[in-house]
Amino acid sequence: MAEVDRSVSQTVKAQLALRDQILSGSLRPGERISELQAVETTGASRTPVRMALVRLEEEGLLEAIPSGGFMVKAFSERDISDSIELRGTLEGLAARFAAERGVSARELEPLRECHLAIDDLLRQVPISIEAFSAYVTLNARFHALLTELSRSPPLIRQIDRASALPFASPSGFVMAQSALPEAQQILIIGQEHHRIVIDAIENREGARAEAVMREHARLAVRNLRLALRNRTHLDLLPALALIKTATD
Amino acid sequence: MAEVDRSVSQTVKAQLALRDQILSGSLRPGERISELQAVETTGASRTPVRMALVRLEEEGLLEAIPSGGFMVKAFSERDISDSIELRGTLEGLAARFAAERGVSARELEPLRECHLAIDDLLRQVPISIEAFSAYVTLNARFHALLTELSRSPPLIRQIDRASALPFASPSGFVMAQSALPEAQQILIIGQEHHRIVIDAIENREGARAEAVMREHARLAVRNLRLALRNRTHLDLLPALALIKTATD
DNA sequence: CCTCCGGCTATTGTATACATAACGCATACA
DNA sequence: TGTATGCGTTATGTATACAATAGCCGGAGG
Incomplete structure (x- = not known):
């Protein structure tokens, strides 16, 4: 050496x-x-x-x-969908904390900016692979910012752990390739969730903020199922990487 | 060596x-x-x-x-109460999974037995320190059994992690000493939660099972606050150990 | 031909030696 | 007197040597 x-x-x-x-x-x-x-x-x-x-x-x-x-470690399809629901539940709690504990307009600003940036991307129909790639990054940022707003170190830590499987790998595109038309529709619904959660936090509606994030996760599970059903050449092995995408 | x-x-x-x-x-x-x-x-x-x-x-x-x-690592009081709520949220999800996915009467039996054993302990008024000690053990068992019923490895793993801070140390008794009379009342309410969650799982009412576990956690947070308010000689340092007790 | 036993090999678990970077103290200079 | 610099000590980061164990292969016996 x-x-x-x-x-x-x-x-x-x-x-x-x-x-x-x-x-x-x-x-x-x-x-x-x-x-x-x-x-x-x-x-x-x-x-x-x-x-x-x-x-x-x-x-x-x-x-x-x-x-x-x-x-x-090997993961079953159910392990993965459970992980998504788990993460969604945790993020729901984060959203609730943020709403209940109050977030100033200034603190909310980065989240709102991130949301608007995603809006711009989704305006393309159909969305390009490049835009989808940017979307993945921005979406991760959105979720990270939201998590931070809970101001609860233990919760943030736990969410990070729950995101550990998903986190890496830029190979989320496989999903986009396999199910593009429907995927964009799902992305748009997800974006609507994002909008609602910002609104709920702003108005300090904890229950609503939590509920929408959990619905967001359920959507992601449906998203995953769709991606897995549509895969033809796609191996389940890199399905780990899919979590990242599907969770969005 | x-x-x-x-x-x-x-x-x-x-x-x-x-x-x-x-x-x-x-x-x-x-x-x-x-x-x-x-x-x-x-x-x-x-x-x-x-x-x-x-x-x-x-x-x-x-x-x-x-x-x-x-x-x-140092923990604030809020870190601890957040951890309790976090764990409760996770256990709520576990209860929901158990209820939705179905649990046979045979699988539910150990949980029921554990519940009855706790009933016996709580019948003592006022509860003795020894009985309280036994209660702590049994209660941990109850929560572990409930978690298992979710049959979701990722969730079980995450709950174990969330329980990592609390788990150890038999020194939960300090709380019992500082706030015994009210503590027992809280224990009895907690036991009622246990009863309800068993019932909900049996009847496959996922939402109800989840809700009661989250309420259970909120009770635990109140329990913790009570313990901390009543402490006189008790240092906050071993408060870590308190989570274990307070989460019950 | 199958099975069981024994030794061998490969891989992990443990211990320790070496390298390097951080912290503190003392001294010298401004 | 205060500050800065340099050296020494100490602790961590890294590498490697040694020990023990588990798995495997081959041979012998039933």
Whole structure:
């Protein structure tokens, strides 16, 4: 190991590299992950690799094998839809907290801007792949901002964890390709949800804010089902990545 | 290190030992945790200790210091009450899942038995400290059984995480001592919630099952407030342990 | 031909040595 | 006297060596 990149810690480097391998599908669900192999592919030594493995296990991407070591966790379709509903429930609570605890107009501004930016994108019919890509990013931002407004560190932390499976991977486009026409309709409904939740928070209607976010999640579940039904060439393996998209 | 206990892994041993130290208050919130010191108190070497530290960080008991190392996380009263509400929301979802997906009478039996056992304990007026201790255990069992009935691995996992702060420590009794008379009344109301949720699951009334668990959590928050108001000698530091009790 | 036992290999769990970066203190200079 | 700089100590980050165990393969016996 002549040259080592010292700009980031070896642990973080290993964690990112392994996560990429998992989410990109290089490592298949159920496959045992070898420390030695991970050492080779990540360039870090065994200690940081082990730390990364522990973190990824806690993150939910890996599963400890009783006899030792880790394997890539496998998820069923129901696991995924449950995760979406779970996240929606948590975000509903966040919206309620935000509404009940009060949010100043100034604090609400970034959320509103984000909402308007999404509006612009959705005005395209049909939406282009590029716009859809931008949408995915903006939508993630919208949800993150909303979560922040709850001002509840424990809740924010938990939502982050619940988003850990979904979070990464730009490969959400697969869904867009498989179900574009209906997908846009769903996006538009989702955007309407976004509008309602902003309104509810502004007017301090906690129950309404919560309810709409939960409905939003149910829509996302329907979205996922649609995407899975329409897949032809699409493997279920990168379905992990789908959560991110479907949750939107 | 002449003699080492090989019955459990060093990592697990270190994790348990450190968790004990944190929850018992040996290590104060905000205090930096030294690896070397941890090595001495746990008897494990640095590698397992580090693994344990990472796990405890993911668990939420520790916080990473940017310049390196870990410190014991500090929690505000609101953090704690939010955690209770969070857990209640998750358990509400679990109850809904159980009700909607259907649970056979046979599967419901353990829950019912647990409920009846608690009934027996609460029949004592005033409740003894010993009975209260038994109650805490049984109640934890009730909530665990209920969670299981959701049959949703992602949700169960998340609830476990949300319970990570609370779980340990038998020191919930402090609350009982500080507010016994009112506490028992609250326990009885909580038991009524338990009854209703069993009934709702049996009759597949998802919305009702969810609602009652959330009400249960709100009761727990009131319970916590009561305990904190009544504390005289009680330090807020082991308040972490209180969550466990208050969530019940 | 199948099964069981024993040793071998590969992989993980643990310990420790080394490198490096942060913190504190003391000293010197403004 | 206050501040800044440099050195020393200490703690963490990383790498690697060692130990133990689990899984596998081959051979021998029924």
